[in-house]
Amino acid sequence: MPDPKDPQAPPAVKQRIEELAGEVQRLNDAYYAVGDSPLPDAEYDALKDELAALVAEHPELEPADSPLGKVNAPSELTGPTVRHARPMLSLGKATTEEQIRAFCERFPGKVFRVSEKLDGLSLSVVYTGGTLEHVATRGTGEVGELVTEKVRHVVPDLPHAIGEDGRVEVRGEAVMLRSVWSAYNEAHPDRILTNPRSGAAGTLMQKDPEAAAAAGRLLRFFAFGADRDGAPVDIAALDGIEDAATVVCPDADAVIAAIEAIGARRDDLDYDIDGAVVRLHDPAEFDAAGFNSAEPRGAIAFKYPPEERTTKLLAVEWQVGKVGRIAPRARVEPVFVGGVTVENITLHNPRLIRERDLRVGDTVAVVRRGDVIPFAGRAIVEDRDGSEEEIVPPVDCPSCGTELEIRGTGEERWCTNLQCPAQITRRLMHWASRPAADMEGVGNVWIEKLADDGVLQTRADFYRLTAEQLMGYERMGEVSARNTVDAIERSKGLGLRRALIGLAIPMASDGIAKRLCLAGYERIEDVAAATVAELEAIRDIGTKVAESLVAFFARETIVTEIAALRELGVHLDVLDEDRPVDVAAAGDSPLKGATVVVTGAFTHGVTGAKISRPDLTRLVEQAGATASSSVSATTTYLLAGANVGAAKTDKAATLGVEVVDPDTLWGWLKDAGVA
Numbered sequence: 262m263p264d265p266k267d268p269q270a271p272p273a274v275k276q277r278i279e280e281l282a283g284e285v286q287r288l289n290d291a292y293y294a295v296g297d298s299p300l301p302d303a304e305y306d307a308l309k310d311e312l313a314a315l316v317a318e319h320p321e322l323e324p325a326d327s328p329l330g331k332v333n334a335p336s337e338l339t340g341p342t343v344r345h346a347r348p349m350l351s352l353g354k355a356t357t358e359e360q361i362r363a364f365c366e367r368f369p370g371k372v373f374r375v376s377e378k379l380d381g382l383s384l385s386v387v388y389t390g391g392t393l394e395h396v397a398t399r400g401t402g403e404v405g406e407l408v409t410e411k412v413r414h415v416v417p418d419l420p421h422a423i424g425e426d427g428r429v430e431v432r433g434e435a436v437m438l439r440s441v442w443s444a445y446n447e448a449h450p451d452r453i454l455t456n457p458r459s460g461a462a463g464t465l466m467q468k469d470p471e472a473a474a475a476a477g478r479l480l481r482f483f484a485f486g487a488d489r490d491g492a493p494v495d496i497a498a499l500d501g502i503e504d505a506a507t508v509v510c511p512d513a514d515a516v517i518a519a520i521e522a523i524g525a526r527r528d529d530l531d532y533d534i535d536g537a538v539v540r541l542h543d544p545a546e547f548d549a550a551g552f553n554s555a556e557p558r559g560a561i562a563f564k565y566p567p568e569e570r571t572t573k574l575l576a577v578e579w580q581v582g583k584v585g586r587i588a589p590r591a592r593v594e595p596v597f598v599g600g601v602t603v604e605n606i607t608l609h610n611p612r613l614i615r616e617r618d619l620r621v622g623d624t625v626a627v628v629r630r631g632d633v634i635p636f637a638g639r640a641i642v643e644d645r646d647g648s649e650e651e652i653v654p655p656v657d658c659p660s661c662g663t664e665l666e667i668r669g670t671g672e673e674r675w676c677t678n679l680q681c682p683a684q685i686t687r688r689l690m691h692w693a694s695r696p697a698a699d700m701e702g703v704g705n706v707w708i709e710k711l712a713d714d715g716v717l718q719t720r721a722d723f724y725r726l727t728a729e730q731l732m733g734y735e736r737m738g739e740v741s742a743r744n745t746v747d748a749i750e751r752s753k754g755l756g757l758r759r760a761l762i763g764l765a766i767p768m769a770s771d772g773i774a775k776r777l778c779l780a781g782y783e784r785i786e787d788v789a790a791a792t793v794a795e796l797e798a799i800r801d802i803g804t805k806v807a808e809s810l811v812a813f814f815a816r817e818t819i820v821t822e823i824a825a826l827r828e829l830g831v832h833l834d835v836l837d838e839d840r841p842v843d844v845a846a847a848g849d850s851p852l853k854g855a856t857v858v859v860t861g862a863f864t865h866g867v868t869g870a871k872i873s874r875p876d877l878t879r880l881v882e883q884a885g886a887t888a889s890s891s892v893s894a895t896t897t898y899l900l901a902g903a904n905v906g907a908a909k910t911d912k913a914a915t916l917g918v919e920v921v922d923p924d925t926l927w928g929w930l931k932d933a934g935v936a
């Protein structure tokens with residue numbers, strides 16, 4: 262029946278509007294109340310856009326409880342709440358350069374500022390008379406949930422006091438660092454956090470924040486605005502408050518350049534961002550621009566192309582890896598995500614498949630972050646029609662038929678047959694690959710063919726290949742054959758670190774190879790002769806890894822193979838490039854040989870950008886220092902950035918450890934040639 266108020270509106274439109282409104286609210290509830298995102302953001306945005314378009318055409322059909330025109334919020338808040346002094350708003354969105362230019366043109370001659378749009382959750386932090394009074398979530402925009410006590414535990418870097426009078430309110434985003442997120446997931450394979458944002462939201466909902474903090478669910482707070490009794494305050498002037506990376510832009514061209522720069526560094530950051538925020542730089546002009554419903558007119562959010570998209574899971578293949586792990590890899594309908602077309606994704610392990618209840622034929626959300634192999638975040642259960650098939654891990658090795666072992670919390674399947682043909686081929690491909698011997702132009706297809714023929718059985722066999730032998734193959738002309746043999750010859754100088762990587766020693770990552778070189782091993786035979794106790798003494802090498810190394814080098818086949826590689830002139834000794842960057846420059850740095858503890862917040866001494874603690878630690882290590890996590894009598898320097906707790910400096914003072922300020926540190930790093 263047509264709607265009496267609008268004879269033109271077909272009943273289907275009214276129904277669609279109601280459907281969309283309900284769906285958007287359901288997604289808001291999941292997102293803001295539980296921290297979950299059942300749909301990729303871009304698809305949520307598309308639903309909301311469709312709703313807005315229909316309502317714009319038929320305003321009379323907008324339901325009373327419509328989610329449009331107000332701040333995205335859960336239908337209900339839980340726990341004690343507080344009314345915000347000023348509402349906490351959403352932001353208008355742009356996805357194209359034109360939209361950003363149109364925004365800038367509305368404010369001719371004005372200066373803008375562009376900041377990273379951090380993907381976490383918004384918090385309002387209020388200090389009165391210098392002391393933390395309360396912390397609240399955005400909530401409905403008008404009223405937020407109080408999370409003060411939780412924040413004390415799970416956002417340990419947020420100062421409890423600032424040396425400021427009056428009522429100071431700081432607004433910003435609480436985020437879970439990517440490094441914290443992956444460390445947590447690694448330690449809790451049974452309680453995987455889907456992404457850092459839901460990790461952050463979930464953390465602030467924990468009933469026992471102390472336990473959450475102890476389990477490593479820690480967040481950071483980055484401010485993007487502050488005021489004292491309503492008058493704007495410069496965040497940089499607030500002691501111990503970190504601000505979101507921001508640049509001031511005199512015109513639209515500079516704004517576009519800043520957005521592009523943020524987009525370009527996006528994958529390298531230790532936190533997720535879902536866009537860039539452009540706003541009028543002058544707070545008075547920003548206020549004067551006013552608001553429309555739930556958004557300030559003086560700001561807009563640019564959203565980068567999504568890193569998550571849905572597609573169909575077509576098939577699962579169980580691939581035998583180089584050390585025998587059978588990895589589930591899925592073929593999906595090609596989908597464009599995070600700037601590339603993805604056709605294959607990893608499903609991680611059987612446990613995850615079971616827990617996410619992924620099935621062949623499912624619509625799945627594909628996530629791609631940086632260089633990480635794309636993976637299936639989850640199945641969209643609503644899209645099922647009953648034809649989907651369960652994914653069953655194999656019982657026997659798909660290559661050699663050996664019965665598989667089940668190991669670890671991921672319930673991974675392993676083929677333990679060292680002679681397994683698939684494993685041999687994988688190991689050969691790995692030896693030839695870029696991080697290892699880097700045999701340019703020696704492709705996996707050829708390796709597979711030669712391995713199948715029995716010509717390539719061991720790594721040493723690569724160096725025995727002749728052009729004549731290769732020319733016997735179809736589609737291998739004389740030129741290609743000679744090029745292949747030359748490339749193999751050139752790759753002989755690989756050195757110790759690459760050789761250790763290329764050997765694919767179980768549990769020994771690329772980082773372990775580097776550590777072994779840094780620890781002073783010169784020749785591969787020296788590493789092979791090391792005992793578990795000697796290896797364990799090296800930083801980052803635990804008992805399990807040490808035992809795995811010893812067991813590996815004890816294998817008869819490996820001993821023979823190393824001897825054969827030597828015989829063939831393959832260079833297996835440490836190279837200068839295997840050791841920290843500029844050994845010569847770092848030579849007389851005060852950091853060389855020092856044991857240091859990094860604490861507090863740092864900005865880069867050259868670029869002025871914020872630098873994460875892991876990144877800074879890496880630089881300090883490149884200059885020859887060893888980093889440790891707590892101050893002790895063996896500590897040489899306490900490298901203290903901003904906002905350092907008294908506990909650490911007091912301890913340093915008691916133990917007579919020199920406290921080094923950021924300026925001195927950057928001087929040292931520059932002298933050592935690493936910054």
Ligand SMILES: NC(=O)c1ccc[n+]([C@@H]2O[C@H](COP(=O)([O-])OP(=O)(O)OC[C@H]3O[C@@H](n4cnc5c(N)ncnc54)[C@H](O)[C@@H]3O)[C@@H](O)[C@H]2O)c1
Nearest residue numbers: 288292298300302305333351352376377378379383485538
């Ligand atoms: N997948 C889902 O089901 C689902 C559900 C709801 C919302 N969402 C997504 O969440 C997005 C966020 O919507 P919203 O209304 O919460 O926020 P928004 O996109 O309107 O942006 C406002 C928020 O940005 C944050 N922010 C981060 N860095 C900032 C900076 N430098 N300056 C200013 N603000 C900064 C603040 O927390 C602020 O509250 C939506 O666009 C949507 O894609 C997804």
Ligand SMILES: [Zn+2]
Nearest residue numbers: 658661676681
């Ligand atoms: Zn096998």
